[in-house]
Amino acid sequence: MKRFRRLLFNVITAVSLLLSVAVAGLWVRSYWIYDVVGFPLVKPQHFATLSEARGGVQLTVNVGDSNEPVHQFGIESHSLNELESILPQSTTTHMMLHPPFFAWYYFDGSHSGIKMRFYMFNLPHWLFLTFFALWLVFPVQQWSRLRRYVRLNRCLTCGYDLRATPDRCPECGTVPQKM
Ligand SMILES: [Zn+2]
Numbered sequence: 001m002k003r004f005r006r007l008l009f010n011v012i013t014a015v016s017l018l019l020s021v022a023v024a025g026l027w028v029r030s031y032w033i034y035d036v037v038g039f040p041l042v043k044p045q046h047f048a049t050l051s052e053a054r055g056g057v058q059l060t061v062n063v064g065d066s067n068e069p070v071h072q073f074g075i076e077s078h079s080l081n082e083l084e085s086i087l088p089q090s091t092t093t094h095m096m097l098h099p100p101f102f103a104w105y106y107f108d109g110s111h112s113g114i115k116m117r118f119y120m121f122n123l124p125h126w127l128f129l130t131f132f133a134l135w136l137v138f139p140v141q142q143w144s145r146l147r148r149y150v151r152l153n154r155c156l157t158c159g160y161d162l163r164a165t166p167d168r169c170p171e172c173g174t175v176p177q178k179m
Contacts, residue, residue: 009139016135023132027125030054034078034097053080056099056122064108064117099124 029035029052036051041061049060084097105120149156153163160171168175 012135013139016132019132020129020136023125023129026052027055027129030056030125032080034080034083035075036077037075051096052125053097054099055125056101057125057128058096058099058120058122060118060120062116062118064115 026035031054034051034053036049039048039050041047046064047062049058049062051058051060080097099122101122101124103120103122105122106118107120108117110116146156148154149159152161153166154160155162155169155172155174155176157174158169158172160169162169162176166176
């Protein structure tokens with residue numbers, strides 16, 4: 001059981017580290033590149049997209065009855081400069097390219113000549129990064145405590161001072177491994 005807990009702890013630490021690095025990378029990338037992934041929903045005209053631009057992540061759910069969905073399933077990437085010059089200077093474009101920290105919108109109207117109705121939720125990258133990085137606080141604390149115990153010649157299990165009894169911890173019975 002203890003071994004399983006240890007394994008679980010290590011897996012959570014590794015996954016959090018991986019996700020933190022990935023989010024940090026995407027965050028930096030989002031200032032140059034606009035990425036969008038499309039997912040078809042139940043009705044063929046309905047679709048959802050997950051996109052990111054300038055430090056914001058947007059989930060958009062399109063519920064309009066347009067026969068010409070802007071995004072089918074797939075990934076698209078555009079440079080922000082390119083996108084800004086192509087897209088009309090509408091509020092929708094502005095929302096996508098200059099996302100605020102926290103927001104949600106409901107849009108019902110015409111965009112690039114296509115009738116659209118959608119919900120958009122925007123969350124900042126730093127929120128995701130904070131969430132994943134929080135899982136790393138405890139392992140980092142634990143690691144620095146162990147390093148301190150090794151340096152001060154203390155029992156790694158309970159922290160008892162082992163300078164007088166280097167062969168066995170009198171407090172918890174742990175036999176220190178010789179390095
Ligand atoms: Zn001990």
